[in-house]
Amino acid sequence: MISLSRSVARANKLSAPCSLVRAYSSEGGAEKKRVQSPFEKVTIFGSGLMGSGIAQVSATYNHSVKLVDLNETALEKSQKYIMSSLKRVAKKKFPESTSDQVKFCEGVISKIQFTTKAEEAASDADLVLEAIVENVEIKRKLVATVDAVAPNSVVFATNTSSLKVGDIFANISEARRPNVGGLHFFNPVPQMKLLEVVKADTTSQETFDKMFNYGLSIGKVCVSCKDTPGFIVNRLLVPYMLEAMRMVERGDATAKDIDSSMKYGAGYPMGPFELADYVGLDTSYFISNGWYTNSELKGNDLVKPPKNLKDLVDAGRFGTKSGAGFYDYTKK
Ligand SMILES: CCCCCCCCCCCCC[C@H](O)CC(=O)SCCNC(=O)CCNC(=O)[C@H](O)C(C)(C)COP(=O)(O)OP(=O)(O)OC[C@H]1O[C@@H](n2cnc3c(N)ncnc32)[C@H](O)[C@@H]1OP(=O)(O)O
Numbered sequence: 356m357i358s359l360s361r362s363v364a365r366a367n368k369l370s371a372p373c374s375l376v377r378a379y380s381s382e383g384g385a386e387k388k389r390v391q392s393p394f395e396k397v398t399i400f401g402s403g404l405m406g407s408g409i410a411q412v413s414a415t416y417n418h419s420v421k422l423v424d425l426n427e428t429a430l431e432k433s434q435k436y437i438m439s440s441l442k443r444v445a446k447k448k449f450p451e452s453t454s455d456q457v458k459f460c461e462g463v464i465s466k467i468q469f470t471t472k473a474e475e476a477a478s479d480a481d482l483v484l485e486a487i488v489e490n491v492e493i494k495r496k497l498v499a500t501v502d503a504v505a506p507n508s509v510v511f512a513t514n515t516s517s518l519k520v521g522d523i524f525a526n527i528s529e530a531r532r533p534n535v536g537g538l539h540f541f542n543p544v545p546q547m548k549l550l551e552v553v554k555a556d557t558t559s560q561e562t563f564d565k566m567f568n569y570g571l572s573i574g575k576v577c578v579s580c581k582d583t584p585g586f587i588v589n590r591l592l593v594p595y596m597l598e599a600m601r602m603v604e605r606g607d608a609t610a611k612d613i614d615s616s617m618k619y620g621a622g623y624p625m626g627p628f629e630l631a632d633y634v635g636l637d638t639s640y641f642i643s644n645g646w647y648t649n650s651e652l653k654g655n656d657l658v659k660p661p662k663n664l665k666d667l668v669d670a671g672r673f674g675t676k677s678g679a680g681f682y683d684y685t686k687k
């Protein structure tokens with residue numbers, strides 16, 4: 356595998372402003388290097404937690420963004436969420452000037468068009484990114500909608516946490532197969548620097564390079580992944596967090612002490628139970644159970660969901676989003 360030296364990468368960048376600079380060592384290893392984005396118009400499906408964050412970051416780095424959801428209520432919630440996040444970023448960026456903070460926030464939000472018109476939004480995009488509900492059938496339906504109207508050259512990526520990229524795009528038209536891949540962002544998107552760039556079986560090198568350079572252009576640290584369950588982080592995160600759960604089941608330690616141990620002993624920003632509540636216990640159960648019952652990890656105890664995780668989900672304790680999970684968030 357070759358790697359471009361920094362001087363070659365720099366030369367490319369200087370000679371062709373919109374060049375696709377593969378500013379990374381393909382022997383693995385991430386490199387955080389700002390390059391010109393190969394995309395101008397980005398259409399994102401799903402204005403929830405992740406879609407909103409991806410839209411915010413793409414607009415912050417001068418992409419023209421269309422953010423699509425099923426109804427105006429979802430879009431209004433998204434706009435509020437993005438604005439509140441932008442205000443936090445602006446306060447740090449322009450601590451001395453409220454007017455600059457306002458200008459920054461309004462400048463970014465003006466680059467995002469909130470719409471329910473799916474076909475129109477997909478019809479003139481350079482990059483289409485889906486961040487809709489983690490359900491392969493619903494994602495496949497969206498793929499079919501985009502397939503019918505998007506430009507031939509569009510790159511189509513998924514932000515899935517746990518599904519196989521190849522399964523999501525299984526029914527896409529033949530001509531588009533080289534132009535699909537995965538762009539797995541982390542929550543919260545404005546804060547988490549990592550972007551997992553996934554090369555599926557049909558992804559062309561050109562498409563991979565475009566996705567990778569888009570990630571670099573929006574300030575992310577990009578890593579290269581194969582289309583395997585959980586890519587890199589979740590493949591390691593799920594077994595770690597499930598074993599934490601089993602420790603509680605065995606009575607080895609409390610959730611609180613395990614969280615403290617990982618924060619103050621391993622330097623994690625959140626312990627496993629705080630994180631599970633943060634990303635959602637329903638999501639966590641869905642992912643681990645999906646891998647355990649219907650993936651290349653089928654029957655692997657490393658990803659077997661513990662009983663008490665399922666009990667919490669069955670009881671409607673989904674984590675912060677429902678006010679209670681491993682911890683209670685409603686008590687003052
Ligand atoms: C036990 C059984 C579990 C079962 C298995 C589970 C398997 C896992 C399931 C996977 C689900 C999908 C996962 C997904 O595919 C991949 C992921 O996303 S994994 C999650 C990755 N994210 C993390 O690990 C989060 C780690 N936490 C943090 O980094 C921080 O806690 C935080 C979230 C950034 C919050 O920081 P805090 O210090 O705690 O709190 P603050 O509120 O002060 O924020 C600090 C700092 O950041 C700025 N900030 C925070 N959020 C935002 C935002 N949304 N927008 C803008 N800015 C934000 C804030 O302003 C602060 O700035 P500062 O003032 O400090 O400069």
Ligand SMILES: NC(=O)c1ccc[n+]([C@@H]2O[C@H](COP(=O)([O-])OP(=O)(O)OC[C@H]3O[C@@H](n4cnc5c(N)ncnc54)[C@H](O)[C@@H]3O)[C@@H](O)[C@H]2O)c1
Binds near residue numbers: 424489493514
């Ligand atoms: N939450 C996380 O920590 C996290 C992190 C990384 C990746 N992901 C992945 O990102 C995706 C979205 O996750 P999320 O947490 O943002 O979910 P979410 O539930 O917050 O948002 C999903 C949004 O998609 C919308 N939607 C559903 N079907 C749609 C359609 N056909 N067209 C347009 N919009 C549609 C829903 O209305 C909702 O607003 C999932 O694939 C998830 O696995 C989640």
